[in-house]
Amino acid sequence: MFLGTHTPRLDEKGRIFLPAKYRDRMSEGLVVTRGQERCLFIYPMDEFVKVAGQLQAAPTTSRAARDYMRVFLSGASDEVPDRQGRFTIPAALRQYAGLDREVTVIGAGARLEVWDSATWATYLEASEQSFADIAEEVVPGIV
Template sequence: MFLGTYAPRLDEKNRLVLPAKFREQLADGLVITKGQERCLCIWSLTEFRSLTEQLRQAPLTSKAARDYMRVLFAGASDEVPDKQGRISVPQNLREYAGLDRDCAVIGAGRRVEVWDVAAWERYLAAQEETFSALSQEVLPGIL
Protein backbone atom coordinates (compact mmCIF):
# COMPACT_ATOMS: atom_id res chain seq x y z
CA MET A 1 0.00 0.00 0.00
CA PHE A 2 1.27 3.46 -0.90
CA LEU A 3 0.89 6.22 1.71
CA GLY A 4 2.19 9.75 2.28
CA THR A 5 3.15 12.87 0.36
CA TYR A 6 6.63 13.61 -0.99
CA ALA A 7 8.17 16.49 -2.92
CA PRO A 8 10.81 15.27 -5.38
CA ARG A 9 11.92 17.19 -8.46
CA LEU A 10 12.39 16.11 -12.03
CA ASP A 11 16.08 16.20 -12.86
CA GLU A 12 17.63 17.65 -16.03
CA LYS A 13 16.99 14.34 -17.82
CA ASN A 14 13.30 14.36 -16.79
CA ARG A 15 13.77 11.55 -14.30
CA LEU A 16 11.80 11.34 -11.09
CA VAL A 17 13.33 9.92 -7.92
CA LEU A 18 10.77 7.63 -6.34
CA PRO A 19 10.27 8.03 -2.58
CA ALA A 20 12.38 5.48 -0.69
CA LYS A 21 9.26 3.96 0.91
CA PHE A 22 7.84 3.12 -2.54
CA ARG A 23 10.93 1.69 -4.19
CA GLU A 24 10.69 -1.91 -3.01
CA GLN A 25 7.10 -2.28 -4.28
CA LEU A 26 8.09 -0.80 -7.65
CA ALA A 27 11.58 -2.30 -8.05
CA ASP A 28 10.52 -5.01 -10.52
CA GLY A 29 8.90 -2.49 -12.84
CA LEU A 30 5.94 -0.20 -13.06
CA VAL A 31 3.51 1.41 -15.46
CA ILE A 32 2.89 5.15 -15.64
CA THR A 33 -0.52 6.21 -16.96
CA LYS A 34 -2.62 9.31 -17.28
CA GLY A 35 -4.81 9.81 -14.25
CA GLN A 36 -7.87 11.88 -13.57
CA GLU A 37 -7.55 15.60 -12.69
CA ARG A 38 -4.36 15.84 -14.79
CA CYS A 39 -2.12 13.78 -12.56
CA LEU A 40 -0.09 10.69 -13.45
CA CYS A 41 -0.65 7.28 -11.91
CA ILE A 42 2.17 4.88 -11.18
CA TRP A 43 1.14 1.26 -10.81
CA SER A 44 3.25 -1.72 -9.77
CA LEU A 45 3.20 -4.39 -12.46
CA THR A 46 1.01 -6.58 -10.25
CA GLU A 47 -1.57 -3.84 -9.71
CA PHE A 48 -1.55 -2.85 -13.38
CA ARG A 49 -2.18 -6.44 -14.41
CA SER A 50 -5.07 -6.56 -11.93
CA LEU A 51 -6.49 -3.31 -13.33
CA THR A 52 -6.11 -4.65 -16.88
CA GLU A 53 -7.98 -7.81 -15.91
CA GLN A 54 -10.82 -5.77 -14.42
CA LEU A 55 -11.02 -3.67 -17.59
CA ARG A 56 -11.24 -6.82 -19.69
CA GLN A 57 -14.55 -7.53 -17.96
CA ALA A 58 -16.08 -4.37 -19.45
CA PRO A 59 -18.24 -5.03 -22.51
CA LEU A 60 -16.69 -3.94 -25.80
CA THR A 61 -20.10 -2.56 -26.68
CA SER A 62 -19.62 0.14 -24.03
CA LYS A 63 -18.28 3.29 -25.69
CA ALA A 64 -17.23 4.71 -22.30
CA ALA A 65 -15.17 1.57 -21.59
CA ARG A 66 -13.53 1.64 -25.02
CA ASP A 67 -12.72 5.35 -24.67
CA TYR A 68 -11.26 4.88 -21.19
CA MET A 69 -9.10 1.92 -22.23
CA ARG A 70 -7.80 3.73 -25.32
CA VAL A 71 -6.70 6.78 -23.35
CA LEU A 72 -5.28 4.68 -20.52
CA PHE A 73 -3.26 2.24 -22.64
CA ALA A 74 -2.21 4.61 -25.43
CA GLY A 75 -0.62 7.01 -22.95
CA ALA A 76 0.94 4.34 -20.73
CA SER A 77 4.67 3.78 -20.34
CA ASP A 78 6.37 0.82 -18.68
CA GLU A 79 9.53 1.65 -16.74
CA VAL A 80 12.05 -0.03 -14.47
CA PRO A 81 13.62 2.14 -11.75
CA ASP A 82 17.40 2.45 -11.86
CA LYS A 83 19.60 1.69 -8.84
CA GLN A 84 18.97 5.19 -7.45
CA GLY A 85 15.19 4.70 -7.70
CA ARG A 86 14.81 7.04 -10.69
CA ILE A 87 12.33 6.60 -13.51
CA SER A 88 12.05 8.48 -16.78
CA VAL A 89 8.82 10.36 -17.29
CA PRO A 90 8.00 10.52 -21.02
CA GLN A 91 7.31 13.91 -22.58
CA ASN A 92 3.67 13.16 -23.43
CA LEU A 93 2.95 12.31 -19.80
CA ARG A 94 4.87 15.33 -18.47
CA GLU A 95 2.85 17.59 -20.76
CA TYR A 96 -0.45 15.95 -19.75
CA ALA A 97 0.23 16.52 -16.04
CA GLY A 98 1.91 19.91 -16.53
CA LEU A 99 5.11 18.66 -14.88
CA ASP A 100 8.05 20.99 -15.11
CA ARG A 101 10.33 20.54 -12.12
CA ASP A 102 8.63 20.50 -8.70
CA CYS A 103 6.36 17.52 -8.15
CA ALA A 104 4.06 16.20 -5.46
CA VAL A 105 4.19 12.41 -5.25
CA ILE A 106 1.39 10.98 -3.17
CA GLY A 107 0.53 7.51 -2.01
CA ALA A 108 -3.02 6.71 -3.10
CA GLY A 109 -3.48 3.20 -1.76
CA ARG A 110 -2.99 0.81 -4.69
CA ARG A 111 -1.20 3.40 -6.81
CA VAL A 112 1.09 6.41 -6.64
CA GLU A 113 0.02 9.75 -8.10
CA VAL A 114 2.39 12.37 -9.47
CA TRP A 115 1.17 15.97 -9.61
CA ASP A 116 2.60 19.32 -10.49
CA VAL A 117 3.12 20.72 -6.98
CA ALA A 118 1.03 23.86 -7.57
CA ALA A 119 -1.82 21.82 -9.08
CA TRP A 120 -1.71 19.43 -6.09
CA GLU A 121 -1.85 22.31 -3.61
CA ARG A 122 -4.87 23.82 -5.40
CA TYR A 123 -6.63 20.46 -5.57
CA LEU A 124 -5.93 19.65 -1.92
CA ALA A 125 -7.12 23.07 -0.71
CA ALA A 126 -10.36 22.67 -2.67
CA GLN A 127 -10.98 19.13 -1.36
CA GLU A 128 -10.06 19.44 2.31
CA GLU A 129 -13.18 21.44 3.17
CA THR A 130 -15.49 18.68 1.98
CA PHE A 131 -13.36 15.73 3.13
CA SER A 132 -15.23 15.11 6.39
CA ALA A 133 -18.68 15.40 4.84
CA LEU A 134 -17.79 13.08 1.98
CA SER A 135 -16.59 10.28 4.24
CA GLN A 136 -20.18 9.47 5.21
CA GLU A 137 -21.28 9.29 1.58
CA VAL A 138 -18.26 7.38 0.27
CA LEU A 139 -18.14 4.81 3.06
CA PRO A 140 -21.66 4.48 4.49
CA GLY A 141 -21.78 2.52 7.71
CA ILE A 142 -18.00 2.38 8.05
CA LEU A 143 -17.02 5.87 9.20
Protein backbone atom coordinates in the same frame (compact mmCIF):
# COMPACT_ATOMS: atom_id res chain seq x y z
CA MET B 1 -0.20 -0.04 0.21
CA PHE B 2 1.02 3.40 -0.82
CA LEU B 3 0.51 6.21 1.67
CA GLY B 4 1.78 9.70 2.34
CA THR B 5 2.95 12.75 0.43
CA HIS B 6 6.43 13.21 -1.02
CA THR B 7 8.00 16.06 -2.98
CA PRO B 8 10.80 14.82 -5.23
CA ARG B 9 11.98 16.97 -8.14
CA LEU B 10 12.06 16.12 -11.79
CA ASP B 11 15.60 16.27 -13.11
CA GLU B 12 16.57 17.75 -16.49
CA LYS B 13 16.05 14.34 -18.15
CA GLY B 14 12.47 14.00 -16.88
CA ARG B 15 13.35 11.48 -14.17
CA ILE B 16 12.15 11.34 -10.59
CA PHE B 17 13.32 9.39 -7.58
CA LEU B 18 10.79 7.04 -6.11
CA PRO B 19 10.37 7.62 -2.39
CA ALA B 20 12.76 5.19 -0.65
CA LYS B 21 10.00 3.27 1.12
CA TYR B 22 8.42 2.33 -2.24
CA ARG B 23 11.54 1.28 -4.15
CA ASP B 24 11.44 -2.42 -3.27
CA ARG B 25 7.79 -2.68 -4.34
CA MET B 26 8.58 -1.04 -7.70
CA SER B 27 12.03 -2.57 -8.33
CA GLU B 28 10.73 -5.19 -10.78
CA GLY B 29 9.00 -2.57 -12.89
CA LEU B 30 6.17 -0.12 -12.91
CA VAL B 31 3.69 1.45 -15.27
CA VAL B 32 3.03 5.17 -15.42
CA THR B 33 -0.09 6.38 -17.23
CA ARG B 34 -2.66 9.15 -17.38
CA GLY B 35 -4.85 9.64 -14.34
CA GLN B 36 -7.87 11.77 -13.71
CA GLU B 37 -7.59 15.49 -12.84
CA ARG B 38 -4.42 15.75 -14.94
CA CYS B 39 -2.23 13.71 -12.62
CA LEU B 40 -0.31 10.54 -13.44
CA PHE B 41 -0.94 7.10 -11.97
CA ILE B 42 2.00 4.85 -11.15
CA TYR B 43 1.31 1.17 -10.56
CA PRO B 44 3.67 -1.67 -9.67
CA MET B 45 3.68 -3.94 -12.72
CA ASP B 46 1.65 -6.71 -11.05
CA GLU B 47 -1.02 -4.24 -9.91
CA PHE B 48 -1.20 -2.70 -13.40
CA VAL B 49 -1.79 -6.17 -14.87
CA LYS B 50 -4.79 -6.56 -12.51
CA VAL B 51 -6.20 -3.16 -13.45
CA ALA B 52 -5.70 -3.79 -17.18
CA GLY B 53 -7.43 -7.16 -16.80
CA GLN B 54 -10.43 -5.48 -15.19
CA LEU B 55 -10.58 -2.99 -18.05
CA GLN B 56 -10.39 -5.75 -20.64
CA ALA B 57 -13.28 -7.53 -18.91
CA ALA B 58 -15.53 -4.52 -19.51
CA PRO B 59 -17.97 -4.96 -22.39
CA THR B 60 -16.58 -3.67 -25.67
CA THR B 61 -20.12 -2.72 -26.58
CA SER B 62 -19.86 0.12 -24.05
CA ARG B 63 -18.50 3.26 -25.67
CA ALA B 64 -17.53 4.67 -22.26
CA ALA B 65 -15.50 1.53 -21.50
CA ARG B 66 -13.76 1.69 -24.89
CA ASP B 67 -13.00 5.39 -24.48
CA TYR B 68 -11.62 4.94 -20.97
CA MET B 69 -9.49 1.95 -21.98
CA ARG B 70 -8.06 3.80 -24.98
CA VAL B 71 -7.03 6.88 -23.00
CA PHE B 72 -5.73 4.88 -20.04
CA LEU B 73 -3.72 2.29 -21.98
CA SER B 74 -2.50 4.46 -24.85
CA GLY B 75 -0.64 6.69 -22.43
CA ALA B 76 0.86 3.83 -20.42
CA SER B 77 4.62 3.41 -20.30
CA ASP B 78 6.37 0.52 -18.60
CA GLU B 79 9.55 1.53 -16.80
CA VAL B 80 12.19 -0.11 -14.62
CA PRO B 81 13.75 2.10 -11.96
CA ASP B 82 17.54 2.27 -11.90
CA ARG B 83 19.62 1.34 -8.83
CA GLN B 84 19.01 4.76 -7.30
CA GLY B 85 15.23 4.38 -7.69
CA ARG B 86 14.95 6.82 -10.60
CA PHE B 87 12.78 6.34 -13.63
CA THR B 88 11.87 8.51 -16.59
CA ILE B 89 8.41 9.96 -17.05
CA PRO B 90 7.91 10.17 -20.83
CA ALA B 91 7.59 13.69 -22.26
CA ALA B 92 3.98 13.18 -23.40
CA LEU B 93 2.93 12.22 -19.87
CA ARG B 94 4.87 15.12 -18.33
CA GLN B 95 3.03 17.42 -20.71
CA TYR B 96 -0.37 15.84 -19.92
CA ALA B 97 0.13 16.42 -16.18
CA GLY B 98 1.81 19.82 -16.58
CA LEU B 99 4.94 18.62 -14.79
CA ASP B 100 7.97 20.85 -14.64
CA ARG B 101 10.44 20.59 -11.73
CA GLU B 102 8.30 20.69 -8.61
CA VAL B 103 6.16 17.56 -8.29
CA THR B 104 4.18 15.95 -5.51
CA VAL B 105 3.88 12.19 -5.24
CA ILE B 106 1.01 10.91 -3.13
CA GLY B 107 0.16 7.44 -1.98
CA ALA B 108 -3.30 6.43 -3.17
CA GLY B 109 -3.67 2.88 -1.91
CA ALA B 110 -2.75 0.49 -4.73
CA ARG B 111 -1.02 3.20 -6.75
CA LEU B 112 0.99 6.39 -6.52
CA GLU B 113 -0.14 9.64 -8.13
CA VAL B 114 2.22 12.29 -9.49
CA TRP B 115 0.97 15.87 -9.54
CA ASP B 116 2.43 19.22 -10.44
CA SER B 117 2.96 20.63 -6.92
CA ALA B 118 0.96 23.82 -7.51
CA THR B 119 -1.91 21.86 -9.06
CA TRP B 120 -1.91 19.45 -6.11
CA ALA B 121 -2.03 22.32 -3.60
CA THR B 122 -4.99 23.87 -5.44
CA TYR B 123 -6.79 20.52 -5.70
CA LEU B 124 -6.22 19.71 -2.03
CA GLU B 125 -7.44 23.12 -0.87
CA ALA B 126 -10.60 22.79 -2.96
CA SER B 127 -11.24 19.20 -1.84
CA GLU B 128 -10.57 19.36 1.89
CA GLN B 129 -13.99 20.75 2.82
CA SER B 130 -15.86 18.28 0.65
CA PHE B 131 -13.72 15.52 2.21
CA ALA B 132 -15.21 16.42 5.57
CA ASP B 133 -18.70 16.92 4.19
CA ILE B 134 -19.07 13.66 2.28
CA ALA B 135 -17.26 11.22 4.58
CA GLU B 136 -20.48 9.56 5.74
CA GLU B 137 -21.79 9.17 2.18
CA VAL B 138 -18.62 7.71 0.69
CA VAL B 139 -17.63 5.33 3.46
CA PRO B 140 -20.53 4.86 5.90
CA GLY B 141 -19.52 4.14 9.47
CA ILE B 142 -15.80 4.81 9.06
CA VAL B 143 -15.76 8.11 10.93
